Amino acid sequence: MTSPSETPAWKALAEHAEQMQRRGLRELFAEDPDRGERLAVDALGLYLDYSKNLVSDETLGLLCELAKSCGLRARTEAMFAGEKINVTEGRAVLHTALRAPRGAVIEVDGENVVPEVHAVLDRMADFAERLRGGAWRGHTGRRIRNVINIGIGGSDLGPVMAYEALRHYADPELHLGFVSNVDGTDFAETIRGLDAEETLFIVCSKTFTTQETLTNARSARAWLLAALGDEAAVAKHFVAVSTNAEEVVGFGIDPANMFGFWDWVGGRYSYDSAVGLSLMVAIGPERFREMLAGFRAMDEHFRSAPFEQNMPVLLALLGIWYTNFFGAETHAVLPYDQYLWRFAAYLQQLDMESNGKRVDLEGRYVDYQTGPIIWGEPGTNGQHAFYQLIHQGTKLIPCDFIGFCQSLNPRGEHHDLLMANFFAQSEALAFGKSEEEVAAEGVASELVSHRSFPGNRPSNTLLAERLTPECLGKLVALYEHKVFVQGTIWNVNSFDQWGVELGKVLARRIAPELSGETEPEPDHDGSTNALIRHYRARRARQ
Ligand code: G6Q
Numbered sequence: 001m002t003s004p005s006e007t008p009a010w011k012a013l014a015e016h017a018e019q020m021q022r023r024g025l026r027e028l029f030a031e032d033p034d035r036g037e038r039l040a041v042d043a044l045g046l047y048l049d050y051s052k053n054l055v056s057d058e059t060l061g062l063l064c065e066l067a068k069s070c071g072l073r074a075r076t077e078a079m080f081a082g083e084k085i086n087v088t089e090g091r092a093v094l095h096t097a098l099r100a101p102r103g104a105v106i107e108v109d110g111e112n113v114v115p116e117v118h119a120v121l122d123r124m125a126d127f128a129e130r131l132r133g134g135a136w137r138g139h140t141g142r143r144i145r146n147v148i149n150i151g152i153g154g155s156d157l158g159p160v161m162a163y164e165a166l167r168h169y170a171d172p173e174l175h176l177g178f179v180s181n182v183d184g185t186d187f188a189e190t191i192r193g194l195d196a197e198e199t200l201f202i203v204c205s206k207t208f209t210t211q212e213t214l215t216n217a218r219s220a221r222a223w224l225l226a227a228l229g230d231e232a233a234v235a236k237h238f239v240a241v242s243t244n245a246e247e248v249v250g251f252g253i254d255p256a257n258m259f260g261f262w263d264w265v266g267g268r269y270s271y272d273s274a275v276g277l278s279l280m281v282a283i284g285p286e287r288f289r290e291m292l293a294g295f296r297a298m299d300e301h302f303r304s305a306p307f308e309q310n311m312p313v314l315l316a317l318l319g320i321w322y323t324n325f326f327g328a329e330t331h332a333v334l335p336y337d338q339y340l341w342r343f344a345a346y347l348q349q350l351d352m353e354s355n356g357k358r359v360d361l362e363g364r365y366v367d368y369q370t371g372p373i374i375w376g377e378p379g380t381n382g383q384h385a386f387y388q389l390i391h392q393g394t395k396l397i398p399c400d401f402i403g404f405c406q407s408l409n410p411r412g413e414h415h416d417l418l419m420a421n422f423f424a425q426s427e428a429l430a431f432g433k434s435e436e437e438v439a440a441e442g443v444a445s446e447l448v449s450h451r452s453f454p455g456n457r458p459s460n461t462l463l464a465e466r467l468t469p470e471c472l473g474k475l476v477a478l479y480e481h482k483v484f485v486q487g488t489i490w491n492v493n494s495f496d497q498w499g500v501e502l503g504k505v506l507a508r509r510i511a512p513e514l515s516g517e518t519e520p521e522p523d524h525d526g527s528t529n530a531l532i533r534h535y536r537a538r539r540a541r542q
Contacts, residue, residue, distance in 0.1 A: 001491055024456050048462050049460070052460075067488075091495070124277055144198055146177065147202065152180040157346045159276055166283050169284075196228055202240070234252045241277055242258060290469040297474055315482040323369050333399075334379050343376075348374045360491040368490070370490045379422060400459065403418075404463070404467050
């Protein structure tokens with residue numbers, strides 16, 4: 001494919017950006033009183049206001065043109081149809097099949113994968129019901145009260161984020177925990193105070209070879225056996241989520257207690273597969289299915305809505321506008337809902353692992369910026385921390401504000417206050433406060449520049465009625481497809497992650513140098529050698 005930067009639309013956007021950089025949001029709103037209503041999409045129970053962006057109708061037209069010239073429709077269809085668009089790994093990319101309805105037909109290598117998807121979902125539901133209802137018991141006959149997911153990256157961030165997001169719907173009798181870090185502190189703190197007789201571990205690993213996860217899983221088994229003293233207990237206290245049956249059996253987990261998924265599901269796109277087993281146990285199969293319906297609704301919207309009305313496409317194009325034509329390097333995601341406190345961390349992996357690439361699909365080094373740095377925290381906490389820089393700093397940071405019309409915990413005036421802040425922040429970012437306005441308030445002249453706000457800081461606002469499982473599914477699919485659209489336009493493979501390999505390989509080489517009896521002189525670069533010597537001299541041997 002031609003590089004996007006060679007397309008006429010890109011070139012036109014570059015020229016047009018010079019004009020738009022001189023325009024302001026105050027002016028754009030003054031020129032078009034309907035802008036706030038017009039530049040909005042109201043679909044699937046989500047209201048996306050994108051009017052507070054530094055764009056005109058011409059900008060939006062050119063951006064849609066860019067999407068067309070980069071073959072977005074064809075690539076979208078190729079993904080949904082199960083074509084092997086993950087070319088560096090020779091795999092299909094079919095997270096959308098995880099939420100396909102029972103009767104759908106989606107083929108990979110001539111085989112319909114949908115029946116298998118539903119067979120796994122049914123087995124998960126059966127397991128979740130037995131555990132929640134008390135039919136599944138621990139080795140000593142006690143009811144399971146603690147469920148600990150052991151996984152990392154895509155096998156952790158999705159389940160944690162979604163569990164936290166949907167905690168309101170979780171069975172209060174069950175305690176959920178998540179262990180990811182190979183730092184023993186993570187495991188120690190997660191199991192602190194738990195009774196092994198009432199604890200079940202879900203070892204969640206697509207490959208079942210991930211060092212961190214297997215180290216934690218072995219520690220979990222040792223902890224359990226130290227308490228229960230019988231190998232047979234493993235069968236009642238461990239289940240696995242994996243594509244690798246051989247390794248699962250090798251670990252000692254009964255294959256009957258393994259929940260499978262497939263190589264066409266990337267880790268960071270997988271929490272609506274068996275990877276979400278911990279979530280399903282927490283909220284129950286019915287709520288889990290509601291969440292899948294939300295994903296599916298967004299899939300259909302993405303596939304069928306015209307670009308001008310298509311939420312993932314619009315978010316993606318606006319992101320490209322700032323990344324490639326305004327020099328923005330980061331993007332903040334600011335949910336005004338405490339339950340979404342892990343949402344930005346989840347999106348960080350989804351986006352940065354997918355589009356943090358500098359080589360295009362043809363293997364050429366790109367001559368344009370790709371994936372931005374994603375970050376964020378829930379409002380209002382962020383307001384008292386980093387918003388200062390967004391309002392008055394020297395960097396342009398586009399933001400997504402996410403809020404809900406109804407609180408799941410209505411309490412006095414809390415929600416209206418939260419939402420007042422939500423609306424106020426995007427208003428302040430967009431329109432600022434000029435020096436004249438500040439001076440007119442009688443502020444001392446030497447303070448006027450300090451106290452004025454430049455405005456023109458763009459943001460999107462997403463408003464939904466209530467944070468339900470279905471709504472979460474829509475939100476996650478919205479961002480999955482946003483990332484896909486951007487990856488398509490940047491012509492990168494959003495579905496591999498070779499960048500995590502080198503560090504893993506080097507860690508495997510260094511590990512025996514730290515734990516071996518002989519400890520030969522380290523043979524790395526001067527800095528790494530010195531660090532290893534320093535560590536060896538000071539660490540406490542167990
Ligand atoms: C995600 C990545 C990565 C992966 C973890 C865990 O897209 O592939 O984050 O999920 O490395 O891998 P396993 O599930 O194989 O343990």
